[in-house]
Amino acid sequence: MKADATGITSSIAGSRSSLRGNLRRFIGGFVKDWTRTTWDILNIIAHGNIVMAERLDRTRVGGKGVDLPCCGVFELEDGKIHMWRDYFDLATYTRALAANP
Template identity: 40%
Template sequence: MTASELVTAFCAEWATADPERIANYFTDDGVYHNIPMEPVEGRDAIRTFVAGFVAAFGNIEFRVHRQLVDGDVVMNERTDVLSLGGAEIELPVVGVFEVRGGKIAAWRDYFDMAPITKAAAGGE
């Protein structure tokens, strides 16, 4: 599987809302960093984070609009669709993935927290 195919499969896996399956895409020492927050280090910690995220936002859909590859680095522009209190949140995101040995070694997402904060405040 190429780095691009791995990232495409990983993005589709979020629709399963299965923290174990999602975490298995990472190396043991993988790092997941939502840039507005602190990085999550290690597959076990990533699994725990994903479990909490899925519990808060339900099934998550990654709508990938563009994906670029340079060797083992994959970048995509996408819209993540989340649910919060019955409201659908569309979150524009740019993701950067570093692949090592057929697994994700690092994943960084860049996004604006405003859509989530607005939905959490009741849409005001």
């Protein structure tokens, strides 16, 4: 599977972006200060062209650590990601940045 998302990403916080260029700008703005990230896949299920992945994104932003529970839903078309929806609580992310030394 080639990760070539052309669809939509959204979060519970309400951000929404469509089309490849907008998607790149949205993600780029969000991750620009990240110095390291790992994705722990907790559960993954698939049915037909739908894949759902529950994960824990472990991110370093400068010297601060953030563990962000997420759920990604991917719709595949011709072996590529056609639609991507990512669900997370943005307040969890911002609280972790504010609280960590």
